[in-house]
C-alpha cells in the first residue's frame with residue numbers, strides 16, 4: 001500500500017495565502033460590504049469542498065480560488081462574478097442547493113450559478129450533448145454574459161492544470177478548447193486568454209511541434225531582446241522630447257500563431273519574421289486619443305519606412321469585438337519587417353480584457369460592435385428548430401471570421417463577416433427582404449445574389465413578392481442568420497408539399513390494394529431509401545415516386561425474404577475479405593490494446609511514430625488520425641465518445657505508409673532530378689506521385705512517398721534540406 005502523507009497545517013496555510021492573493025486582485029473594484037460577501041462565498045466553498053481533492057492530490061478549493069483570481073485579474077470582473085467563481089462548482093459537486101445559494105447570496109448570484117451548472121458536463125461522454133451544451137452556453141450569453149466569462153476562466157484554469165489527467169481526456173479537453181473556447185474568447189475580445197488557450201491546447205494535441213518551437217524561441221531570446229532594445233530606444237527619445245506619455249515594449253507572438261504561420265505559408269521557423277511586435281501604449285485623455293495615436297504613428301514612420309500595404313486603422317473603425325488599435329509594419333534597422341501596434345491605455349485594456357472592460361468604458365463609447373453581436377446571437381438562438389450540430393458549425397464560422405463593412409443606400413453601416421454575399425446583406429437588413437430578394441446593385445451596378453461583397457461597398461437590394469427562398473441559396477450565404485432563416489423556410493415549404501404528397505400516396509395505395517398504415521408507409525420509405533415518411537411524401541408530391549415505382553415495391557414484397565437473405569450473405573463475405581486483407585497487428589486500439597480492423601485517414605496520413613487516435617466512423621469502421629490532424633479537434637470536441645485510444649505496435653515496420661512532403665526552393669535545371677535521386681536512390685523510398693509547379697522562378701513540389709516510420713521521414717526531410725536551392729522541406733498536410 002502506498003501511503004499518502006498530507007500536511008494539513010501546511011495546506012491550510014497555503015489556502016489562506018492564496019485567498020489573500022485573491023483579495024489583492026479584487027481590490028480595484030471593491031466597494032463597501034464586498035469583502036464580507038467574498039469572505040462568505042469563500043467560507044462556503046471551503047466548507048463544502050473540504051473532503052474533495054483534485055487529480056493532482058491538491059485540495060479542491062485551490063481550483064475555485066484560482067478561477068476567481070483569473071476572473072478578477074485577467075478579465076477584470078467585479079464582486080458578483082468573484083462570488084460566483086468561488087461557488088461555481090458547489091451546486092454541481094456538493095450537497096448545497098440552488099435555493100440555499102439564493103437565500104445566502106441573492107437572486108442574481110443564484111441565477112449565474114444556475115447558468116454555470118447547466119452548461120457544465122464537459123466530461124459528459126455524449127456527443128450531441130456537447131454541442132447542445134455549447135448552444136445552451138450561448139443562450140446564457142444573451143441572459144448574462146458573466147456566465148460565459150466565468151466559464152472561460154474555469155476552462156483556462158483546467159487547461160493550465162491538466163498534466164495529471166489521462167491522455168485521452170487531455171486530448172478531448174484540449175480539442176474542445178481549440179475548437180470552441182478559443183474562438184469564443186476571441187469573439188469576446190479576450191485576446192490574452194485566447195492565445196493562452198490556443199498554446200495550451202497545442203501543448204497537448206501536438207506536443208512535439210510545441211516543444212520544438214518553444215526551444216527555438218528560447219535559443220534566439222538574447223538576440224531578439226537586443227534587437228528590440230535598439231529598435232525602441234530612438235522612439236522613446238522622441239516621445240520624451242514631444243512630451244508624449246507612453247510605454248514602448250516588445251511583445252512576443254504565441255507559439256500557436258507562429259506554428260499557424262509556418263503551416264499556412266509552408267515556411268521553416270527561421271523565416272517567420274514577426275516573432276514579436278512592438279507595442280506603444282499611450283497614457284492620454286479620451287478626447288485626445290485619436291490625435292495622439294496618429295502623432296505616434298508619424299514619429300515611428302519618420303524613423304522607419306512603413307509598408308503602405310500593412311496599415312490597419314481600427315481606431316477610426318473598431319473591430320466588431322470592440323478591438324481598437326493602429327497597426328503598421330515598418331522596416332527595422334537591420335532590414336527586417338517589424339509590426340508596430342499603437343493604442344491608448346483604455347484601448348489596451350479593452351484588447352486584453354475584452355468584454356468586461358468594454359462595459360466599464362461604455363459611457364464614452366457610443367457605437368460598439370459587441371452589442372450588435374450579442375443581438376445577433378439572440379436572433380440565431382431564437383430559432384428553436386435548428387439542429388444543434390448545424391447550429392454549431394454555422395455559428396463557429398461567424399465566430400472566426402473578420403468583418404467587412406457595407407453601406408446601405410442611405411449610408412448606414414452594416415457589419416458582415418468576411419466572405420458575405422449580397423444575399424447575406426439582404427437577410428441582415430430584414431428576413432423578409434432576404435426571403436424575397438431577386439438581385440442587388442453594388443455601387444449602382446447590377447449583380448446576382450451570390451455576389452461576394454467587398455469592404456466599403458454600397459448596396460441596394462431588389463425584391464419581388466413572387467420570390468421564395470431556394471435550396472441552392474444555402475451554397476453561398478455565410479451568416480448564421482441567413483442560413484437559419486433559409487433552412488426554416490425551406491422546411492416549412494417541404495412540410496406543405498409533403499402534406500399534398502400524403503394524400504396522393506393514400507389514393508395510389510388504395511388503387512394497388514395496399515393498406516394505408518404506418519407500418520406499410522415505413523416499409524415503402526425504406527424500399528426507396530428515404531430516411532423518413534415525410535421525405536417519401538415529398539417525393540411523391542414532386543412526382544419522383546409514381547405508380548410505376550410503387551408497383552416495383554409491390555413486386556419486391558413478394559420476393560422480400562429471399563432478397564434480404566442474399567444481401568446478408570454478401571455482407572458477411574465482404575467482411576471476411578476485409579479481415580483477410582487487414583494489417584491489424586500494426587496498430588493496437590482501445591484500452592486493452594486490441595487488434596481491430598482499421599483504415600488510415602487520408603487527411604493526415606499517419607505513419608509509425610506519429611501520435612495517433614482511433615475514430616469510430618458511422619460507415620467506414622475505425623479510422624486512424626494523427627492527434628495533430630487538422631480535423632482532429634472537431635472530431636474530438638464533438639464526438640468524444642467515439643474516440644479510441646490507439647498506438648503503434650512497434651515503430652520498426654517493413655510495411656510502407658503514404659505520406660506527403662512539400663518542397664519549396666529556387667527553380668533550377670536538374671532540381672527535380674536531384675530530389676528524386678535522393679528519395680529513390682539514397683533512401684530507397686518509393687515515390688507514389690509527384691506534382692510540381694513553378695512560378696517566377698519559385699519551385700513548389702508536393703511529393704507523395706511510401707515511408708516506414710517517422711524516423712525515416714525525419715531523416716529524409718533533413719537530407720532534402722541539404723539539396724542546394726531548396727529553402728524549405730515540410731511534411732505535407734492536406735488543407736481540409
Ligand code: MN
Pocket residue numbers: 063088089154
Ligand atoms: Mn470548475
